[in-house]
Each structure stands twice: as C-alpha cells, then as structure tokens.
Amino acid sequence: MPQSTPQSAPAAPAAAVDMQSEARQALAAIGRLEDADTALSLAAEGAALYERDVVKLDGYAYCSQAVELAEKGEFRESTRAASKALHVALQTGNTDLLGKAYRDLAIAFSYAGQLERAEQFATLSLKYPGVDPTQVNGPGKKVLGDVRTRQKRFAEAIALYDQARTESSDRFRPLVDASLANALILSGDLTRARSTLDALAVPSDPSQQAQLQRTRGRLLLAENKPAEALVLYQQLANAPVNGDEGFYRAWALDGISKSESALGNEAQAAQALDQAIDVFDKARAKFRSDEFKMGLFSDLQVVFERAIGMHTRLGQPAKAFDVSERSRARALLDAVAGRAEIGNGEAVALDAATLQTMLRPDEVVVAYHALPDRLMAWVLSNEGVREATLPVAVKRADLARLVDAYRDALINLKPATDVGDKIGTLLLAPLEIPAGKRIIIVPHGPLHYLPFQALRLDGQYLIERNPISIAPSISIAAKLAERTPTVAAQLVAFGNPTINPDVADPLPGAEREVHELSKQFPGATLFFKDQANKSNFTASAPKARLLHVAAHAVADTLDPLHSKVLLADENGQPNYLEAKDVLGMDLSGTAMIALSACESGLGRVEDGDEVLGFTRSFLSAGTSTLLASLWPVSDAATETLMTTLYDDLAKGEQVQDAMRDAQRAVLANPETAHPFFWAPFNLIGNWRLTVQK
Numbered sequence: 001m002p003q004s005t006p007q008s009a010p011a012a013p014a015a016a017v018d019m020q021s022e023a024r025q026a027l028a029a030i031g032r033l034e035d036a037d038t039a040l041s042l043a044a045e046g047a048a049l050y051e052r053d054v055v056k057l058d059g060y061a062y063c064s065q066a067v068e069l070a071e072k073g074e075f076r077e078s079t080r081a082a083s084k085a086l087h088v089a090l091q092t093g094n095t096d097l098l099g100k101a102y103r104d105l106a107i108a109f110s111y112a113g114q115l116e117r118a119e120q121f122a123t124l125s126l127k128y129p130g131v132d133p134t135q136v137n138g139p140g141k142k143v144l145g146d147v148r149t150r151q152k153r154f155a156e157a158i159a160l161y162d163q164a165r166t167e168s169s170d171r172f173r174p175l176v177d178a179s180l181a182n183a184l185i186l187s188g189d190l191t192r193a194r195s196t197l198d199a200l201a202v203p204s205d206p207s208q209q210a211q212l213q214r215t216r217g218r219l220l221l222a223e224n225k226p227a228e229a230l231v232l233y234q235q236l237a238n239a240p241v242n243g244d245e246g247f248y249r250a251w252a253l254d255g256i257s258k259s260e261s262a263l264g265n266e267a268q269a270a271q272a273l274d275q276a277i278d279v280f281d282k283a284r285a286k287f288r289s290d291e292f293k294m295g296l297f298s299d300l301q302v303v304f305e306r307a308i309g310m311h312t313r314l315g316q317p318a319k320a321f322d323v324s325e326r327s328r329a330r331a332l333l334d335a336v337a338g339r340a341e342i343g344n345g346e347a348v349a350l351d352a353a354t355l356q357t358m359l360r361p362d363e364v365v366v367a368y369h370a371l372p373d374r375l376m377a378w379v380l381s382n383e384g385v386r387e388a389t390l391p392v393a394v395k396r397a398d399l400a401r402l403v404d405a406y407r408d409a410l411i412n413l414k415p416a417t418d419v420g421d422k423i424g425t426l427l428l429a430p431l432e433i434p435a436g437k438r439i440i441i442v443p444h445g446p447l448h449y450l451p452f453q454a455l456r457l458d459g460q461y462l463i464e465r466n467p468i469s470i471a472p473s474i475s476i477a478a479k480l481a482e483r484t485p486t487v488a489a490q491l492v493a494f495g496n497p498t499i500n501p502d503v504a505d506p507l508p509g510a511e512r513e514v515h516e517l518s519k520q521f522p523g524a525t526l527f528f529k530d531q532a533n534k535s536n537f538t539a540s541a542p543k544a545r546l547l548h549v550a551a552h553a554v555a556d557t558l559d560p561l562h563s564k565v566l567l568a569d570e571n572g573q574p575n576y577l578e579a580k581d582v583l584g585m586d587l588s589g590t591a592m593i594a595l596s597a598c599e600s601g602l603g604r605v606e607d608g609d610e611v612l613g614f615t616r617s618f619l620s621a622g623t624s625t626l627l628a629s630l631w632p633v634s635d636a637a638t639e640t641l642m643t644t645l646y647d648d649l650a651k652g653e654q655v656q657d658a659m660r661d662a663q664r665a666v667l668a669n670p671e672t673a674h675p676f677f678w679a680p681f682n683l684i685g686n687w688r689l690t691v692q693k
Contacts, residue, residue, distance in 0.1 A: 012507075031203055043620040044086070046087035047282075049083065049084050051384070056082075057086045059089055059094065059097045062088065063097070063104050066082035066104035066105075066107075069108075070111050070289070072289075075108050076559035078196030079105060082108060082217070083101075083105070085097060085100065086102070086105070089101050098128045099126075099128030102120075102123070102128065103135075103140055106119075108260075109121060110146055115150060122140045131194040133147075134168055137164070139172065142176050145179060145295075146179065149179070154183050154184075158189075161180040162181055165177065165180070165367075166591060174203065174570070177196060179294060181197045182296060183295065185219050190456065193219055193222075206241045206389045207248070208243065208290055208294065209241075211291060212294065213236055214236070214251055214296065220232060226262035233255035233259055237253055244281035246282050246365060250280045250303075253279060253326065254270050254273065256272040257269045260272055265312070266314065267314075270307070270314060276303060277323065277326060301327060303374070305327075305369075308324055308369055309371060316451075317378060317386060317387040318351075318353070319602070322349070322352055324376070324444070325350070325367070326349040327369075328444075328472060328475075336647075338534040348475065352385045356383070356385070358478045359380070362436075363440065364380070364383070364433055364436045364437050365379070365438070365442060365474050366433070366439060366441050367641055368441070370399055370444050370446060370448050372397075373392075373394065374393040375393075375399060375547075381433075384405075388431050388432075390426065391426065391430060392426065398448070402423065403447065404449075408586075410451065410679065411631050413676050416674070416675055420675070423450075424457045427455065428462065433466070435458070435465045436465075438466065438467050438687065439468045440470075440471050441468060442473065445554045448517070451472035451680065451682070452470070453675075453682075461675070463660055463667075463679075465666065468660070468683075469684065470683065471684065472619065472684070477687070480619070480686040482622065483686075484591050484624035485688055486685055486689075486690065486691070487624075487691055488693065489650060489691050489692055489693070490521070490523070490524075490546065491524040491546045492527075492540050492543070493514045493518055493526050493527070493550070494514070494527045494532040494536075494549045495515075495527070496508060496547070497533065497567045498529045498568045503566065504566055507550065511550070513639040514548060516555035517548065517645075517646040517647075520646050521546070521646070521650065529568065533567050533569075534570065534576065537567060542590065543589070545591050545592075546691070547571070552565070560613040560616075561583070561617070562578050563578065563579045564577060564578045580613050580617070582614065588621060591623075591624045591689055591691075592623070592655065593627070594645075596629075614626075623685070623686075624685055625684070625691075626685050627645075627681050628682055630680050630681075631676075633681075634672070634676070636672075637672045637677035638681075640665055640666050640669070641678065643663070644661055644662040644665040645658050645661075645662035648661050648662070652690055652691065652692070654685040654689070655687065655688070655689040656683065656688070658683075663678045
C-alpha cells in the first residue's frame, strides 16, 4: 500500500485559496449525488470528527490510520480517518495532503466494493499528485484499473495498470504488475500474462507469495494445462502460509477442484470443493487486503455457488441445500470477523436432515439461492427436501432489476397487481405449497429486498393465503424458535427521539404509536424524546422481553455494521445506535424487537451475500424475533399495523398469525389497501413466538 508522506512535507503556497475552492466544489458535487455514503459530505463529517478528537493529529497521521483501517476491513472507520485528513488539507491549503486523502478514500471505497465512489476519489486524487507523485499517481491509477477489472472492462484496466506501472514507486510496482497479470488472464491475453508473471520477482511476504502462486495456477488453467495446475495447487494445499493455514489451503483446494473439473473428474472436483468449504468454515474471514493489492478480488461466495451448481448437476438436492445454508452462516462470520464477537452457535449451519426433524407438519421452508445464471429454490418440510424447478432461468442481474422495478412501483404507489401476479407466478407457483401452510422464506441476493407478502398467487396476496415470515438463515431461525417459544408480556419502548432537526424530522406519530400499543402491556417502560437515547437503550434493552423502537433509521451500504437507528442526541452530540453496537450486546433475553423505522431492514446485498445490517446484528446478539422495514413507512398505516400486532400478541396469538392479521388490517382499509402501506415490514427470525396472556 502507499506510504504516507513524512510530516515535514511543505504546505501549499498562496494558490491554495483557488485549490480550496475547487476542492470544495468537487465535494459539493459528490454530496449532491443520491448516495447514503457520500451525501453526508465527507468534508463536513471530517470537520465534525476532527473537532471531537481530544488529541488532534497531523493530517498525514490520519492518512496512515486510513490505510491501516482499510487493510483490516474497517471501511467506514477508514473513510472517517481519511475525511479528517481531507478536513486538515482544506483548512491548511495543503495540496499534497489533499491528494493523499482522496487516494485513501479511493482505496477504502475500492476495498468495500463501492466502485463508483472509488473511481470518483481516485480521479480527484490524480489532480493533486503532491511532493512525490508516485505516492498518489501509482495507487490512484491502480484503483481505477481495479475498478475496470471488476467491471469486466479489461482493455481499459490493462491500459490503466500500464500507466500505473510507470508512475509507481519501486515498492508499489510489483503489486501493480500482479494486478496487471490477473487482468491479462481475464482478458485472454495469455502470452503477455505469462511474460508479466515470469518477470515478477518472488515477494518477500509469504502470503503474497501464495497469492502469486494462485495467479500462476489461474494462468495454467486458462492455458488449458489443468494437469500442471493440479500439481501446483496440490503443492499449495500441502504447504500453506504459516499463521493463516486454513485460508490459503482452502483456496488451493478450490484450485484443485477447478483443475479436476477441467480434467473431467466431476466426483473428485466436488469432493475437493466440499473440502474447501469445510476449511473455509474454520478460517477466520474472507477479507484479505493482499488479494486486493494483487488484483485477485476473490469472492468466497463464488466457491459456494460452484458447489451448489455441482451438487445440483450430480442430482443431490439435499447437499446443494446444505451448501446454500452454510454460505449464509459463512457470510455472517465474514462480515464481523475481527471486528465484533458473536455467539458461538449463531454461525453454525444445520443440515437438511436435522432441520427436517425440527419442522411441524404445517410448516414449510422455502430457500432461494441466486446464482449468476439462474435462481435456485428448495422446499423443505418435515418430509424432506426437494428442488423446485422454476419456469425460467432468471439471471441474478435480471432478478435484481425485477425486484427494483416492483419495489419502485410499490414505493411510488403505482398499480402493482399485475406485476405482483407475474412475480408470484415465477417465484411461488412452482413451489406448489397449499394455502394455509406456514411459510418460512429464506431469501438470497436481491430477494432480500422483495416483499414476499405482496406477491400474488391464485388471485390473492400471499399474506392473505399463507402466514409467512423471513429468515436470513433457517438454521438460526430454527434454533431461535426452539429456544424461545413463549415470553412474558413485558414491554420496553422508545418513541420519537429528539435529534437535530437538520438531520431528520420529529416523529409525533411514533410517539402516539408507542402510547397506543403500550395499553395492552401494564407496567410498560416507555422512553420519549430526550430520554429515548442510546444510554437508556443500552441499559434497558437486555432486560426487555418485548422491545419496540419507533425512530428514524439509516442503512449504511459501505459498511452495514455502521447502519444506525437515530436515537436522541446526548450532551448536545449525536449518539446513534449502530448495528456494530448491537453485536456487542447480550440480547438473549429479548424475545422480540420491532424497529418501527424507515428502511431498518436494509443493508448491503452483494454478489450473493445476504443482507448484513441490523437484521443480522440483532439475531446474532440473541434476539429471537425481529420486525424491520424495507422502505420508508406511512405513520398512520404503521400505527394501525403495530397496534393490531401487539393486540394479537397480548391475546396469546403466535407472532406469525399476529403479523398476518396486522398486515391484513391495513389492507382492509380502502385508503391503505396498496401494498406500500401494509407490506414494508418483514417478520424475521422465530416465527413461533407467543406472549403469555
């Protein structure tokens, strides 16, 4: 990674005033973009964070922090450190520091997969090459090349890497060459890829040596030399890197699988891939900065996808289902690795045979997995598991567009019946699930954003036909259902937190909602306005059996662990509840949390990973059942929905039935019959929960 310029680097001359104006204009343009990550305005955020620092560092020290944090996978914290460097650069007129701050923002966004932002900041960095241009131009152009590689625009990537080579330091150039070699392999220019790789010196770092060998294996497979590739990958598997043996051995096994498959040995390929997944389950995380440095961009979920496809081709639906379920558990570990603790049992997947014994006769699990070229679906009941054949092979990209179009229709109150019928015919009809059965849906990829309750089948909305709930992982949901069947009627609720009006509007309807639903629970503990703060939440939530939060929420797509519920300001400062905070809490005694907030259920969905945000955080912290929304909600409709839900719960209704009644109550009112009003909330996790009368 680029080195920070020494602290003695000179500040800019008098022309700094023009530079400040230009830089501020660029930032303002970025801030106007409709994106949660940059709309906050990183310069303003940096200024606020800098003022809060008790010990204010030199701007270059913040750059060093940013690089270090990005290498650990702390993307949000990395951008915060870089934004402080940006603030210092703007205040002092230091163009050298400005270029490095932009560079570090580009690196953080690139690592996080936010390619548009990475490109914007890399481009900005190149305007300010500074005292030593190799420290900005080489990394900046490499980031642009990385973006093009991940966009599969290989010719442009290669041209950018070629430029980066000539403008990099001697220390950084080998990383550019490694990225160039991978782009050449992907583009099909195997002759130049071979010459580039052969010219590379052996890195001194053992992990980078292993990554380079992986690249050589890739090239051998591309050159149609699977037997040679097999030998290389076997050597890698038998001599893994010290200190992180599992991770590198797993990728070697993945290479063995690809080599065996190319040799026509499907059974051996499947066996090696299953071994790779076993080893990955024991390895600590998927994020490795060395991979990004060397342009590999490996996605662990792709390994699971290949295994699902392989077991499907071999006619093994239960094994394919098991791999899909394991990938969901793996995604949780990957998201929090090294940054937060989770319960030991929360990321352990159960197999289909075990899950089958945990289901009741009236319960059916529907699990989807969005592969790049088609959507898979399985139906699991107490009788076993079967693969459902969908009528059309829907590509993941097409599925995402379909979901976006339907969500757009719902959020903008457009007629949605026909689209709901069509998607229901595509996704639900082939499952052949009778009306009245309890359905637990395990979405995947873009389907996390789809309100299944608003799909239509047999002329009805699904919620009219079947009680339904959502589970990010059926293993987690089933364990929660067994652990927390019944809970005491003890309610803690937060409503209408007092926050800066420049940040969000007050929510008087939320206050009414909390007062109304609390009538069914004598002795409820209620916090409003200034008292609806993080300190009271942290103290009260672990003791609550039922927890209700009516507030604003913001999804963070850069780093879902920094998604936040906007609780009340404390001591004149924002003190929001972040998903990362929740992971550190013990909520095993909290049976249900209702986040009556806009978009509380949203998080990042990327290349087959599930939504990672408050949903995962609350379930991983021990909460049994969660209610979260998929889009901004209507105050009046939400009040009706929540009061109906809690009325049913107070009567001893099962939560899945209570949620169904609540949504149908809003649907029954002609003024709120459109799915926009009743369909945003998902019931997630333990679908069997009941409250003692």
